[in-house]
Amino acid sequence: MSTKAYAASGPKEKLEPFSIERRKPGPKDVKIDILYCGVCHSDIHEARDEWGGTVYPVVPGHEIVGKVSAVGSEVKKFKEGDIVGVGCLVDSCRTCENCKQGLEQYCLPGGTFTYNSMDKKTGGVTYGGYSKDIVVDEDFVLRVTHKDSIEKVAPLLCAGITTYSPLRHWKAGKGSKVGVVGLGGLGHMAVKLASSFGADVTMFSTSPSKEKDAEKLGAHHFILTKDPESVKKAAGSFDFILDTVSAPHDYNMYLNMLKMGGQMVCVGLPPVPAEINMSGLIHARRGLNGSLIGGLPETQEMLDYCAEHNILPEVEMIRMDQINEAYDRVVKGDVKYRFVIDMRTL
Secondary structure (H helix, E strand, O other): OEEEEEEEOOOOOOOEEEEEEOOOOOOOEEEEEEEEEEEOHHHHHHHOOOOOOOOOOEOOOOOEEEEEEEEOOOOOOOOOOOEEEEOOEEEOOOOOHHHHOOOHHHOOOOOEEOOOOEOOOOOOEOOOOOEOEEEEEHHHOEEOOOOOOHHHOHHHHOHHHHHHHHHHHOOOOOOOEEEEEOOOHHHHHHHHHHHHOOOEEEEEEOOHHHHHHHHHHOOOEEEEOOOHHHHHHOOOOEEEEEEOOOOOOOHHHHHOOEEEEEEEEEOOOOOOOOOOOOHHHHOOOOEEEEOOOOOHHHHHHHHHHHHHOOOOOOEEEEOHHHHHHHHHHHHHOOOOOEEEEEHHHO
16 A cells, blocks of 8 residues: 655655555554654654664654544454554564563564565555554554543653653662763653652753753752762762753763662763773672563553543654654754654645
């Protein structure tokens, strides 16, 4: 099935209108008419081949909200008209030890990502949400339980679960002091979620202008990391730090802010290796960890939690033909805090 999309044809090329082929829905497939798609910094990295391995033409987009327009004969979870979501994964092996635990994001043979991934069902490459529609196995489709403002839900499918998963895994909540590094698409969701869980939340930023926004989002404290005295006072005081920054920066400064046994988790992916002073870990039994998105069960849990507690990202809506300008603005940090494309404009 031919469908309209926007694609990049090379690492230095702008995204432009493009036609792609979608598979016809099989017995367990759900066809979704895409209503909204979030813009993730990962989309930019992939479109510009900044991580290497991009297959062109590439159609980005893995924060997808839409309406079910058709279902296969064996589909039991969804029906036509349902509002649903699709995140970063559209398939996995389903049989490895990680998949069996609902941790499909860590599929040992490798999951099938929503775009720029080998598609086992067609033998081609997956295309993402910058398109009119998508066909996905029902096991990788999520129910959107928000009643209102569904145009804001899309970023939960990546920014939301990327921060929800480590906060839950390391049990950040009442009685814990949580620090969040970076107030962007991921960081603003981390502040909202950690605050909702009952944690005492501190925002770390290099920009003093972010203090008021951090407070509005739910942060209780703000530390300007360019101020040596503020950094010094914070040494050894945090139970958990979530680092959302994708640019090169000094991890050791934040590790030294952890209490004995404290944990720092990185969800940003800088393009160059980091230098870690091991004494900062060894002398206080601290941990430095990484975390990806979440599996399908946890992502549904996150969507339901956010619906119940009325938690939504802060978004700026754009038309599809504004995507190249939006990419430039994301790189400059000029968005509060996530772009969402109204796919009806495609």
